[in-house]
Amino acid sequence: MKAPHRIAALLFAGALLAPPGAGFAGATETICxxxxxxxxxxxxxLRFDERGTRPIEALLANAETQLGMTDWSLVGHDFSIYGLQSPKVSLLIRVTWRPGASVGVASVERTCIDDNLEDWEPYWDKFLTAMTEQGQGWELHPWPKSAAQ
Structure with a gap:
């Protein structure tokens, strides 16, 4: 993983682990x-069958060559978070699940790291197509619109 991608991945991982209300004093002001x-x-x-998370993990392991995105992960005792970042770091595909769960969630997010914006839809379409080819069950989730309300 290239250094700028590593830094952005660490910042995203840190934001995920920070308790609600905790801020990165000045950090977002300088990079966001x-x-x-x-x-x-x-x-x-995501729907996991008897194969568990193996199909999505295989996709994530090959994301750089298959999707043109770099990857990072944050795996704990009771959670797994994987991230795929676009080359210009303006997009993030985040995949999360709990070990042993039968479902997980994938989302595509616009970041505020880079003003050189990339179109999110081609990355998301490639990701969904790759999941289907990998045999990973999925269905679109209405969450983005309903979460904003």
């Missing part, structure tokens, strides 16, 4: 040019 731009664009609910 437009905090209002950061938002979830679309989401999908």
């Amino acid at each position: 040019s437009d905090p209002a731009r950061a938002e979830i664009k679309a989401a999908a609910r």
Whole structure:
């Protein structure tokens, strides 16, 4: 993983682990040019069958060559969070699940890290197509619109 991608991945991972209300004093002011731009664009609910998370893990392991995105992960005792970042770090596909769960969630998000914006839909379409090819069950999730209300 290239250094800028590693830094962004660490910042995203830190934001996920920070308790609600905890801020990164000044950190977002120096790297986030437009905090209002950061938002979830679309989401999908993942269905795990008897193979468990193996299909999605195989996809994530090959994301750089298959999707043109770099990957990072944060795996704990009771959670798994995987991230795929676009080359310009303006998009993030986040995949989360709990070990042993029968469902997980994937979302595509606009970041505020880079003003050089990339179109999110081609990355999301490639990700959904790759999940289907990998045999990973999924369905679109209405969460982005309902979460904003």
